[in-house]
Amino acid sequence: MSHLSSPSTPPSPSSACSASPALDRRVARLRELAAAEPRLTGVLLYGSWTVGEADAHSDIEAYLYVEDDALAGFDGRAFVERLAPLRLAYTNLYGVLAVVFDDLMRGEFHVVAAGPGIAEIDSWRGMVHLPRPEAAMLLDRDGRLTEAAGGLAAFQPPEPVETAQQLADELANWTLMLAHVLARGETGRAHALLHTVVAPFQLQLCRLLRGSTAHWLTPSRAMEADLPAADLARYRATTAAARLPEVRAAARQSWRWSRELAAEAAARWGTGFAPELHADIAALLAGQEPTG
Template sequence: MPHTRPAHARTAAPTAPAPLPVDCLPLDRRIELLRTTAEADPRVEGVLLYGSWTLGEADAHSDLDACLYVREEDVDAFDGREFVERLAPLKLAYTNMYGILAVVFDDLMRGEFHVEPTGAGIAEIATWRDQVHFPRPEAAVLLDRTGRLTAAVRELAAFDPPEPVATAQQLTDELANWTLMPAHVQTRGEHTRAHNLLHAVIAPLQLRLCRLLRGSTTHWLTPSRALETDLPEAEIERYATTTGPLTPEAVRTAAANSWEWSREPAAEAADRWGTRLPLGLHEEIAGALSPAE
């Protein structure tokens, strides 16, 4: 069934919402409850959703991610946990490493809630360009008592694909630099660290370069998202060769495979866009990743 959405952000006095379809997702119901709960609380001047909902890709496994914009005179005393508990019982609620209220509802749905003062919080949205994309602003803004939130979000409605030449050069250079690190740390016997670098740092760079070459930049900000449908199967298979168990031999093989894969899209980008390839350095990196004789 299609995923139901609010038709527009509410700026007027609360009105009785249209009933949701009986087969709608739990996320739809919780978002509708968030809207009505915020409307009923005069301290909350705006609610902005982000994440998969705003991209039209939310499903039964999606999180509920929202910014709550609270009146300046109320924000210091605003209890975010108490507000969120009005939506459903919580199994977990804490301030995460980024200073955001993170929760787990009783049905195991995850959530993140930023609590921001209205003025400064809405002004900060302008700094999100190239980091956050709101293709459907009216679906993202659940509540906007002043109109300022909707206006700010509309400025981020258009997604500008990355400029190919400069971006390909940046990614090519990043891959060379970062791939040297697992080469070095493996010689210390830090195979766990090398294993982590391959997946946490290098793989996202590789996937972005592949996306750039294939013209598949919709999920640029989270390059592993929807990978199975966004990139050719052959490239997913190459990615798979960079993974493996955490044993010294497997990590060495994965690191060598990773660099071999990195060099292919880097060479393709050089052929297409004329980006620079430090071929001598690339060969030295390959040598550094080769198993010791």
Template sequence: MHSACPALDDRIARLRQLAQADARLEGVLLYGSWTLGEADAHSDIEAYLYIQEDHLADFNGPAFLAQLAPLKLAYTNMYGILAVVFDDLMRGEFHLTAAGPGIDEVPTWQGMVHLPHPDDAILLDRTGRLTHAARQLAEFRPPQPVPTAQQLSDELANWTLMLAHVLARGETARAHALLHSVIAPQQLQLCRLLRDSTAHWLTPSRALEQDLPAADRDRYTATTATARQHDVRTAACNSWRWSRNLAAEAADRWTINLPHELHEQISSLLNETR
């Protein structure tokens, strides 16, 4: 597989060579935009390094990755993933994982990870176990509409009620964070579900400009704001109106249950904060 970024292709090819030469590694599995055929000059390199259990404790991840290119930064991030920045400013995320349990876990990613070309995503597989596991992720399984729409509609009501309380307390910065980091991704997922556009389900803002109609993009834009009190309050009201519209559309399409009285009460609380 080749991408629109020759530098990334070269780095992946180099990673394949290094992994094959390092007997401590049992397998290497790529994930992310390269495996979806969507990588470009701004893409990261993301992979699982499956290390033999007796070598995991002494495997020096930064030293291994520095053989790809000089590192400007290497640290374990908040999710326990080795994050690096190469000298050309390409980012990388690498899971250093025990081969036995790590490879066994791969099939459980169904519905969360899609590898349309699993054999291309595998840079090393000494035993065949990783290939067998990764091939189970080749078929994309879109979310089930009815339970997913119900879940998202309930989430939006719950989190927007919290947003209304936070605004009433006068915590503008916290409300701003809730609006953009918690509520907006779930709105976009519900919108994608309704538009039958779930290819970027796990990162619903990805390729939004190409995936969703202009009317939805405008509604999303109206939910964004600077962290100023008036702007956040206006965006919160716009956000809740869009959430209610999406939930109502989902209810008409899939007959999900909506707590209408609660929705009205949330609207009243938000209006009081304006």
């Protein structure tokens, strides 16, 4: 599916079902278990299932809103294990219950107190989109979740000017660090910086300029469908195996693309542009002495 014809608007599911029968069954089972658990006041799904993009490789992701005074005694793992047998369950670095079911489906479950948890939903505007909140809500005992999630029905693309400035500045800063790391000869660290730090900012700025912000939080998602072929080719030129000459070449290609994206943003939105700094970073990446 290509979103280039309407790039700023994410796909909207035509029904509550996905292209993954296994995930649909697990969602239905979660709805059933939640209704039977009196300590739960609400359950809200998020992720690909809620926007009609789920497939056989998709996860199940949900917020479990527990009565405030019952949270301490609520065993999230035991509840989730009733969905299906677990092969792995642990609390990840973000405090989220992460699981792997017996069929290798992944799951993420935020087990939170209902009061502050539901109140927090308003802060998700512009980051989380629920085109059909009623399909994402598996349980709402008192109406609070319905009211809060309703505010996420309208898609809100990022504000372009401040966002473009932030991303352009991030790209300059992190690419300068990349240049210093490469000069030190730290191939592995440079490779990681290029692919895990610089590339996401680059893809976000590219998406902002192309009006394709539906997958903003994970800018590499569906990029083959969302972005023009020319941008995909530029991105591919920024990738490399973890060998020093190849990482150096990819870093130079990456910075060339970043500079062009930043210049395009400056021309369109009047964002700040620092040609002298940009030239000095390019010189460092080329192994030359900067002029500044």
